[in-house]
Amino acid sequence: MLVANRLVGGLQQATPPIGWGDVTTPPLGVPFDSDSCSARDYARIFLRPPICIVPALSSFFLRSGAEPGLERGCPSSRCMQLCPFLHIYSTQGVGAIPFPSRTMAHKIAPSQQTEPFEYVLYEGDPDHLKTVVSSPIQKCPRISPDVLKLTHRIGRGVFGDLWIATHHLFTEDYDEYHEVAVKMLHPMKEDQIAVFLAKFDEAFSKCQGLRGVCLLQGILKKMGNVCIAMKFYEGGSVGDKMARLKGGRLPMSDTLRYGIDLVQGIMELHSRGLLVLNVKPCNVLLEENDRAILGDFGLPYLLLEISLPSSDLVQRLGTPNYMAPEQWQPDIRGPISYETDTWGFGCCILEMLSGTQPWCGRSPEEIYHLVVTKQEKPNIPRGLPPALEDVLHGCFEYDLRNRPLFGDILHAFESCKDRISDDGSWVGPGTNLAAKLTTQCSFTDWSLMKDHLQVGDIVRSRKPKNICRLENMEIPEGTVVGMESSGERGAHVLVRVHGIHDPLRVPLYTLERVSFGFACGDWVRIKREVKKHSPVGILHSVNRDGSVSVGFVGMETLWQGNCTDLQMAESYCVGQFVRLKANLSKGRFEWPHKKDGTWATGRISQIFPNACLVVRFPGILRFGDAGNFLADPAEVEMVSFSTCDSIVKKYQHLEDFHWVVRPLVIAMGLFTVLKLGFFVGKIGKSRRKKLPGSGLAMTDRQQAQDSQSASSSTWLPPPVANILFREGSTSGPASR
Numbered sequence: 001m002l003v004a005n006r007l008v009g010g011l012q013q014a015t016p017p018i019g020w021g022d023v024t025t026p027p028l029g030v031p032f033d034s035d036s037c038s039a040r041d042y043a044r045i046f047l048r049p050p051i052c053i054v055p056a057l058s059s060f061f062l063r064s065g066a067e068p069g070l071e072r073g074c075p076s077s078r079c080m081q082l083c084p085f086l087h088i089y090s091t092q093g094v095g096a097i098p099f100p101s102r103t104m105a106h107k108i109a110p111s112q113q114t115e116p117f118e119y120v121l122y123e124g125d126p127d128h129l130k131t132v133v134s135s136p137i138q139k140c141p142r143i144s145p146d147v148l149k150l151t152h153r154i155g156r157g158v159f160g161d162l163w164i165a166t167h168h169l170f171t172e173d174y175d176e177y178h179e180v181a182v183k184m185l186h187p188m189k190e191d192q193i194a195v196f197l198a199k200f201d202e203a204f205s206k207c208q209g210l211r212g213v214c215l216l217q218g219i220l221k222k223m224g225n226v227c228i229a230m231k232f233y234e235g236g237s238v239g240d241k242m243a244r245l246k247g248g249r250l251p252m253s254d255t256l257r258y259g260i261d262l263v264q265g266i267m268e269l270h271s272r273g274l275l276v277l278n279v280k281p282c283n284v285l286l287e288e289n290d291r292a293i294l295g296d297f298g299l300p301y302l303l304l305e306i307s308l309p310s311s312d313l314v315q316r317l318g319t320p321n322y323m324a325p326e327q328w329q330p331d332i333r334g335p336i337s338y339e340t341d342t343w344g345f346g347c348c349i350l351e352m353l354s355g356t357q358p359w360c361g362r363s364p365e366e367i368y369h370l371v372v373t374k375q376e377k378p379n380i381p382r383g384l385p386p387a388l389e390d391v392l393h394g395c396f397e398y399d400l401r402n403r404p405l406f407g408d409i410l411h412a413f414e415s416c417k418d419r420i421s422d423d424g425s426w427v428g429p430g431t432n433l434a435a436k437l438t439t440q441c442s443f444t445d446w447s448l449m450k451d452h453l454q455v456g457d458i459v460r461s462r463k464p465k466n467i468c469r470l471e472n473m474e475i476p477e478g479t480v481v482g483m484e485s486s487g488e489r490g491a492h493v494l495v496r497v498h499g500i501h502d503p504l505r506v507p508l509y510t511l512e513r514v515s516f517g518f519a520c521g522d523w524v525r526i527k528r529e530v531k532k533h534s535p536v537g538i539l540h541s542v543n544r545d546g547s548v549s550v551g552f553v554g555m556e557t558l559w560q561g562n563c564t565d566l567q568m569a570e571s572y573c574v575g576q577f578v579r580l581k582a583n584l585s586k587g588r589f590e591w592p593h594k595k596d597g598t599w600a601t602g603r604i605s606q607i608f609p610n611a612c613l614v615v616r617f618p619g620i621l622r623f624g625d626a627g628n629f630l631a632d633p634a635e636v637e638m639v640s641f642s643t644c645d646s647i648v649k650k651y652q653h654l655e656d657f658h659w660v661v662r663p664l665v666i667a668m669g670l671f672t673v674l675k676l677g678f679f680v681g682k683i684g685k686s687r688r689k690k691l692p693g694s695g696l697a698m699t700d701r702q703q704a705q706d707s708q709s710a711s712s713s714t715w716l717p718p719p720v721a722n723i724l725f726r727e728g729s730t731s732g733p734a735s736r
């Protein structure tokens with residue numbers, strides 16, 4: 001909001017250098033009268049230098065004036081949003097700026113024309129209008145602490161306090177006071193501030209021109225703390241709006257509308273390579289026209305590798321109630337990726353619908369236990385339209401690869417929005433993508449929808465989940481030669497396979513693209529030596545130009561590189577037995593030993609998207625979560641009966657299957673011994689009966705002892721015999 005506005009000295013003298021701190025959203029409804037002045041003159045007067053107006057700008061104003069909701073010839077809020085860098089002189093405050101007379105315009109125009117311009121505005125379709133910064137000088141978002149006065153605090157969040165402040169802009173010619181929102185971050189060490197500022201500068205320039213994300217004004221240090229200034233949105237946040245409503249929940253129509261706005265904002269931020277990691281109703285701000293915009297430009301993402309004095313990890317990774325499982329430990333359970341924001345978005349929508357915060361009333365430790373360890377999901381209310389329910393279920397998939405992309409979410413929300421009647425009830429079922437895809441689960445498998453095949457792509461049959469080998473594939477390799485539009489049962493493609501005359505018609509979702517020999521989900525090894533992260537990971541994307549992204553244990557985000565840096569690696573799947581390599585004295589993670597000091601063997605129970613193995617040890621009796629161990633795939637080797645070279649090792653591997661195997665074998669051994677003793681005793685008795693008085697009869701005790709020791713050493717396999725004797729059998733050789 002423009003608090004005060006004073007024009008000193010007239011427009012003709014107003015040619016001050018502009019800094020990023022000066023950038024403000026132009027006031028709404030600045031009148032433009034196409035009869036009294038050309039749009040170009042208007043721009044020269046009202047747009048502050050250094051700005052270059054390309055000739056076509058005038059047609060832009062006129063054209064956008066013809067858009068619905070805009071008065072002809074008036075660059076109203078929508079139009080002005082497209083030019084967030086423009087600063088407009090005004091004399092009487094927001095939305096009440098008198099348009100200067102034609103005379104005035106002509107008087108001023110010549111002096112403005114000679115200014116050295118540093119911005120270029122490109123004209124075109126208003127939706128695609130771009131502002132290009134041509135001078136590096138303007139990239140600095142620093143604000144001097146002297147010109148920003150904190151007035152009062154309005155919020156205390158996970159990452160710092162939110163203040164209302166007055167930003168004083170002045171030159172020799174004018175003074176302006178703008179009300180801004182300032183996020184004062186928690187204290188950071190001096191060296192970390194420099195790192196953060198560099199990251200902020202990059203994010204700041206990336207955020208320019210985004211319409212769905214809050215407008216950043218600059219950064220400064222005040223009272224020793226980093227402060228980020230952004231536009232103050234008088235509408236507050238969706239969280240504030242919900243707090244004012246009875247029951248705290250939004251009507252479905254508003255939820256869908258805000259949801260669509262929010263998705264668009266998040267997609268914009270993602271398109272610049274930034275993640276939000278803090279999507280929640282309090283971070284969804286409302287513009288004057290009740291449009292929702294993303295209030296957080298990805299602060300947790302910028303703080304990701306910054307070490308804060310506080311050891312509280314949660315503080316830099318997000319707000320616990322909205323955090324995805326991988327967000328708690330990105331280097332172990334990660335990587336964090338675009339789909340991490342999908343979880344937060346799902347939480348946000350649930351809260352809007354139900355009025356209750358996910359995991360309400362739980363401590364961060366409890367939420368960690370529920371979300372990360374027990375792998376629970378927030379409750380999804382019943383009776384939602386199928387498309388919405390489907391997409392929300394997808395948002396809470398533990399493995400981020402199975403969550404929907406924001407494009408799919410947008411599609412689902414738009415299909416639901418179209419089916420809301422005036423009274424807010426549902427009309428029709430909505431498009432449920434699950435109906436289109438044949439999958440084993442009741443909801444759509446979003447991982448099947450992440451790649452879009454094209455004619456010419458090399459494809460192969462999609463590997464069923466949790467199968468390591470590529471045996472018996474229907475299509476081991478083929479080339480897409482045609483695409484069929486999706487019918488009732490999903491889209492099909494025509495694939496030419498070597499040795500088969502006619503192309504095969506195959507359901508789209510059964511195929512995966514292979515580029516440069518790699519497909520998504522492949523296990524890969526990085527060719528060069530790496531220290532911080534594991535060299536073995538899982539491929540998340542392989543593009544047609546060879547660029548790849550891979551999840552590695554030890555990396556918080558996806559590794560970006562080229563497929564020439566990678567080679568195929570041995571893959572693992574759930575159910576396989578592994579142990580740490582014998583030559584390792586210590587692994588990346590803790591790993592249990594056997595009694596003889598060698599590494600114990602465990603069974604893979606889960607694989608994270610970065611190839612980190614979750615291993616349980618059924619051969620060792622443990623209770624609760626204590627039985628879960630983690631492993632770097634580069635540090636383990638597979639154990640199977642075929643890799644065990646002796647009968648002893650094979651038996652030992654049998655013991656890895658369940659801790660009960662060992663006592664069972666012991667019990668069976670004892671039982672066999674007793675049985676044998678009884679049998680031998682019977683024979684002895686019958687002999688004695690046959691040879692009365694021969695002097696060959698033995699006492700029962702002697703007989704039992706002999707038969708036991710004989711049977712132990714003769715009939716039982718060596719390990720079992722060893723066990724029996726080690727367990728303290730009185731009849732074994734050890735006790736004698």
Ligand SMILES: Nc1ncnc2c1ncn2[C@@H]1O[C@H](COP(=O)(O)OP(=O)(O)OP(=O)(O)O)[C@@H](O)[C@H]1O
Pocket residue numbers: 154155156157158159160161162181214230231232233234236237239240278282283285295296319
């Ligand atoms: N730019 C803004 N304009 C207007 N109001 C804002 C702005 N930013 C935040 N607010 C309001 O201030 C409240 C508190 O914001 P703050 O960022 O401190 O909380 P938070 O989002 O919970 O914290 P964090 O982002 O650190 O997790 C929000 O609920 C919102 O109503």
